[in-house]
Amino acid sequence: MLAMLLLNPDRVVSIDRISEAIWNGRPPATARTQVAICVAELRKAFRSAGFRDDVVLTSSPGYMLRRADHELDVLSFQARVAEARSLTARREFERATEAYDAALGLWRGRALCDISSAVVEIEVERLQEQKLVVQEERTALHLQLGRHRELISELTTLVEEQPLREQTRAQLMLAQYRAGRRAEAMETFRQARRHFIDEIGLEPGPILQELHEAILSDDPSVRLPSRQSRASSTSIPAGTFPADISAFCGRDKELSDLDILLHRPPGVVGLLTGSAGIGKSALAVHWAHRAADRFPGGVLYVNLHDCCRTPQDSDAVDVLHTCLRQLGIAACDVPGDLDDARSLYRGLTQKRDVLVVLDNVASYRQVRHVIPGGTGARALITSRNQISELIDTSLWLRVQPVGHEEAAEMLGALVGHRAAAEPRALRELAELCDRIPAALRIAGTKLIAKPHWPIQRLTSRMRDPRTRLDHLEHGEQSLRRRFQTGYQRLAPEAARMFRLLGGLETAEFGLHDAATLLRLDTGEAENTLESLVDAHLLEGVDGLETDEACYRFLPLLGAFARELHRAEERTAEAARSKPPRLVAAGGKRELRFAM
Secondary structure (H helix, E strand, O other), X not given: OHHHHHOOOOOOEEHHHHHHHHHOOOOOOOHHHHHHHHHHHHHHHHHHXXXXXXXXXXXXXXXXXXXXXXXXXXXXXXXXXXXXXHHHHOXXXXXXXXXXXXXXXXXXXXXXXXXXXHHHHHHHHHHHHHHHHHHHHHHXXXXXXXXXXXXXHHHHHHHHHOOOOHHHHHHHHHHHHHOOOHHHHHHHXXXXXXXHHHHHOOOOOHHHHHHHHHHHOOOHHHOOOOHHHHHOOOOOOOOOOOOOOOOOOOOHHHHHHHHHHHHOOOOOEEEEEOOOOOOHHHHHHHHHHHHHHHXXXXXXXXXXXXXXXXXXXXXXXXXXXXXXXXXXXXXXXXXXXHHHHHHHHHHHHHOOOEEEEEEOOOOHHHHXXXXXXXXXXXXXXXXXXXXXXXXXXXXXXXXXXXXXXXXXXXXXXXXXXXXXXXXXXXXXXXXXXXXXXXXXXXXXXXXXXXXXXXXXXXXXXXXXXXXXXXXXXXXXXXXXHHHHHHHXXXXXXXXXXXXXXXXXXXXXXXXXXXXXXXXXXXXXXXXXXXXXXXXXXXXXXXXXXXXXOEEEOOHHHHHHHHHHHHHHHHHHHHHHHOOEEEEEEOOEEEEEEOO
């Protein structure tokens, strides 16, 4: 009875719940009477111990333990852990270890170990998990402070008690390695591998596997940090941020607009949206290099490759862990618990002037934990989607094709001296590329690879819209493939409309045309068209001469839609032209059409 009340201070515990705990789900008919007798005995015990006020109160539908000014060890534990985490976030590691030690010093074995109750045991397991997480956090700090030798004995005991706990075993391996006992670290991994395979039939997870590889190769990431780097609060590993774009040119207005982000309040993010290949990532990377001096805490960079797959819930955890590692937290020290990792990240970025670049984001849920809130911190996000959760709190730029002069300049920078010899062909080629940076780069690299081609040869080949996309492929670069990945993520109805619109004779059309084509009412048609606009596969056009909504394709996207439409028509025609075949069924000959 007392255990149930202590586990729920200041909360009413129903008589039914108490009865379930005491009699393991099989209470006798006299359960309510016996519970009332227990309460009376508890109150008597508290009064005998010197408590003047009632500690156990009657409150429908059960009873409540009133905490008031009394001290409860589990709440003291949680308060000291919160203090330790706050100190860790401020990188006051010495004081944080003292707070962790005080929290763990409250434990004297397993909680409530003399009570046999299935309900209580569930709560005990939860408390035990909290304790293990706190032990790992404390150990991570001691490793950060170079106290690896003192930890080996303690960690060896913990591993014996919890052989399947990967984080603890990884910390033991790291302590052994830093103490010059590399062979023992390797043996600890081999023991883990045998135990995992024997017990659960699985190889160790990525934490142990990555640490094993790092120790084998003497990777710098697992060595003991120098005293200077341990004290530093702005150390971010090099090599995590892409190099600046060598052939970047133009985008003066967009860069100037992004500079406004430096003066916006905390929490405002820069959001760059646009179609595939439009140059969002290049713009973000170039601006980040240009503004890097304003962020002495460093630049964090995560590429989420949104075009490769449907976003997963696990992406948010992966992004958070990646940012923590870039902030200097060793992989084995990154908290496994999401709340703990988020708290550590917020603490690290609260007082740092950092720029967080999140490239190719598909949804808000992927990045919601890593948007910094510090006064001098900022986030810059690129996406093909309109991330509605951010639009009202962002500096939002819809990235368009580059200007006419900029497109020719970008292409000229790639092909070198040949640009001056054929200026008209160069300008026409830039227009045939829709002034899309990815298309310009592909065309430029193709001309570099074919020095015997005049620019006019590629320009002439690209004039035919039916084969234009064929000429925007070179090596691993393919504009068609970029379009394809965005198209594949459309809802079925939107994908069907995109294909059917490819059958129109014009690149610009009205809402009525689309509704007639799909045999939809105008409301349904407009919703589907707007989803294509949101996915940057279609553009809305200001209807100045009519109230009807109008839309248009960029020429290359229109060519892609026509390819899909022709492919669908060929498939349908092939199905119609298949001859019927006779098959036997139930002793009869039936005429069936192969589909």
